[in-house]
Amino acid sequence: MAVIDRKKLIIEAAAKSFSLYGYKATTMDQVAKLANVGKGTIYTFFKTKEELFDEIINSLIADIRFEVESAMDDSAWILENVDRVLSRVHEFRKSHQLTIKLIQEERDMGTQTVVEAMQRVEQSIIQYMKAIIQKAIDKGEIKTCDPEVTAFVMLKMYFSLVNDWQRNHPPLKKEEIVTLFELYLLKGLLN
Amino acid sequence: MAVIDRKKLIIEAAAKSFSLYGYKATTMDQVAKLANVGKGTIYTFFKTKEELFDEIINSLIADIRFEVESAMDDSAWILENVDRVLSRVHEFRKSHQLTIKLIQEERDMGTQTVVEAMQRVEQSIIQYMKAIIQKAIDKGEIKTCDPEVTAFVMLKMYFSLVNDWQRNHPPLKKEEIVTLFELYLLKGLLN
DNA sequence: TAATGACCATTTGAATAAAATGGTCATTAT
């Protein structure tokens, strides 16, 4: 008879529950029930609820990394890659249940653990954008600059345009955003 | 005997109290006491607490406008002006008690009235930045672009750099911020 | 040896009572 991989069951159950109810509203009893496992068993694999949550966030980060890396094209130039990566991230955020739930929990309740987790996710996105930018600098496509600040600014600008702008204005189309990115960050405003 | 300008007293007291305690923690009794005025008197000038608050926010907006406009030099070119305006706004935000308190209240408690007020302040800053940008376009200093989106992006980028960046990194110096601004938005990253 | 769930200390949340607050208006002062 097959030995049941309890750790896997727990992780799956936790992922499901965090996606459905968020961090705070997920209880360890619930996860145990969902995983068909005794509550104590969870604690043989994860020291705390937060550690279990971190495991789930790690796979989220890995998923995003996969999404981003499959969008990248090393032969394409930087604007193309930045655009692809950012729009993939955006699509991901809009469609991925766990992400949606956590963004909501962060905004509405400000749960500390969730804020920190989202911070970690953002940092990891910045890390891969940093690599893209470094490559572009090496190739001589763009000026020498701090790749991390640059990645940070790009991400913030992108999210401002897709999230904040439409609070007071009709949303920008995808191509408009690319055009704005090109104008502001790459070509520059100066004549 | 001099007739006391009670409206003025009320406004001064309110400004002081909102600066000291924020919106929620300021009570109408308190304002009345501070202004040496009966509570009912406040209501002969302002229909509600929110209306009183709006009055204070209006002067805040006017103060910022004055600060920005006195920093501007129409004969200077845009890089110079961007530098001056940003530095002034930066100093203002750091030193102006009311602004500090309201930013804090918005972040920590999310008071609806405060969120809306800050939104209004932001919108008004964007409006005069828009005018500045339009002027630069007319003078041919910068490329043709939508002045409002441009103002919006500039402001968001500025706030990202001064507020969000230092959550994970040592804060950027004023001159660094100006340099980054010039690099990203004006000169552009392209080689 | 691995898994479990009854159990425990602490935290959370519901219920309620008490205090505080925004706003009104009959009365008072000018």
Added chain:
DNA sequence: ATAATGACCATTTTATTCAAATGGTCATTA
């Protein structure tokens, strides 16, 4: 007359309390 006032009221906010829920443990069981 008009302007100012503060006691007063309805509603909201806060403090208190206590039961239910929760994260985590560990002696028992498989």
